[in-house]
Amino acid sequence: MGIEKIKAGVLGCTGAVGQKLIALLDKHPLFEVTEIAASERSAGSIYENTVNWLEPNDIPGNIAGMKIKNCSPDLDCKVLFSGLDSKVAGEIESTMAENGYVVVSNSRNHRMFDDVPLIIPEINAEHYKLIDAQKQNNRKGFIVTNPNCSTIVLCLSLYPVYKSFGLKKVMVTTMQAISGAGYPGVPSLDILGNVVPHIPDEEAKMETETLKIFGKYENGKINFADFKISAMCNRVPVRDGHTISVSFETEKKATADQILNSFDEYNTEFLKDTGIDVIRYFENPFRPQPILDAGKGNGMTVSVGNLRECRVLDWKYTALGHNTIRGAAGAAIINAEYLVKEGLL
Template sequence: MKKRSCVILASTGTVGQRLVYMLSQHPWFDIVDIAASKRSAGLKYKERLKDSWHLDVDIPEEIAEMKIKLTEPNEVEKADIAFSALPSKEAKQLELDFAKAGYFIQSKASAHRQDRDVPLIIPELNADHLELVKLQRDTKWSGAIVTDPNCTTVGLAMVLKPIYDEFGIKSVIANTWQAISGSGIPGVPGLLINDNVIPFIAGEEEKVESEVLKILGNLEKDSIINAGFPIASTCTRVPVTDGHFETLYINTKEKIEDIQKVEKILGDFKGIPEFLKYKENLTYAPKDPIIVRKEINRPQPRLDRLAGTVPGMAISVGRIRKGVDNSSINLCLISHNTIRGAAGASLLGAEMAIMKNYI
């Protein structure tokens, strides 16, 4: 495998730090530059993060000494890929600038997720949507913008996909208990979140509802036709460090005679055929993207967020049971918000784009 050069935009944030660590360990990528805002530009990475590095491993030595650049295409090294963990407002223009300058952008920001020609990718569910990169290159630029979903969307979409394909879906009610690392650095002050539940996360419910429908949609000609069922969600913040907990109530089109069939469909799910063609070459793809727990008290953030063959990349599901009738399902899930929901999603997405020769 030829190594791909990469730069990390917003390398100092919660997601950026994970990207720095995970990319530095990954044999396919070479980090040639790191960038952030003008508050950080010019400082050595270890100097800038001496009080705010949040991972329980040290800053990789080769990155610790690197100087942080300003986030502009003419300030950072040329590279095959720009991994972007920019805030959405800043990503709006900056990601366009990088795509015009020829970078393949793998983005965690929401800014372009709903653009008509921008794929919103969970490789196991819609690797075929990457075709939209060709359209961008035919019409706009030599680079590309590919987006990863919101951290809360990932677990929800992953679990809905096999159910949608097997039974059809009439509607979904989703409630979430989201970890504090999801709000970035400095995030929610300790005094406000300890011993508490914050019942509102700005923009989160709208993102979750619209993103799931795009991801489960079909690529037709040069756009995505969204899946067509309603989702109602309530997103809350709780004092958990990492790992979003969600409960789903799913009304299906088909009757469900046997709830064990639902467990089996979820546990057996490996991904769409387009994903399976490449799966064995993808180092960030867990063997089982969905792990079904049978115990009555699982999944839990502390016990299950790092489950699976690639820690943090599998979704754990449990308490699968009937709802009020024979066409409804109740369940809960855990997904690691800064790995499967952020940096790990970007790595798996970039691996898939490399396998499909877009990078």
């Protein structure tokens, strides 16, 4: 007899992230989707009749005929994966956590709260200790969050460097996919054959979230990392996969070989557990590319290439990650898996 799966709900089930959550949770060994919920516009209707399904595989059989519910605290599940629009995620996620649910959120609303962990398990799993502070604040459940989709690509590629050599300054320029704006997202006339040099609030998110993620948990709070970071964010006509160009100055000087070794050692640390590369480095300077590489490691690998000297800071490289998988739904699922492993869910 197999183990009993944990009942899971998907909030924002009709959106880009919600659909990816439903696709990735299909036949998951730990979680079973028992509830799906979205706005009042969708509630009461049958999923397959309502959703504009964008995933390559069919809607999972157990979900297609399921009724979409409202995001209210009467859902029959223990954990809620949230892909809610940030306009409404703040209030709904708080209500759900107060009513005893474990909320694993993709939305920005709670990421920077003092008592909410902002997690990439391969980097800062110790930040889960912040959950205790939420419990002291009279919540029956709790909220954990994963970072903004570009921040995840930056952090996973830069953390080995930070860990080994420290950082003084970081400059990052993003080329972000259209699917990062949700569905229907950016109007086609704005993006076809074009580049849009502004994504509201994105630069601030990358600059602040990175310092929290690289921060240290001490005495019940996170002491943020203190290097300088500047982000420039652009929307480009790519369907999936955020590409970033990163320049950085380290505290301790490092050679190219030492930096490449830091990627390699870091990757090896996790590869043995999951069989999936956290970081894959390409020797070919024309890689990574979204079409070729966003799906590496089932969308969970951050691809890095083209490490070279920078004439302003010390070094520069290109990185790429799948925004709705590693940058959102996949990130939330590994957070929830970690909670189960630690007995927190």
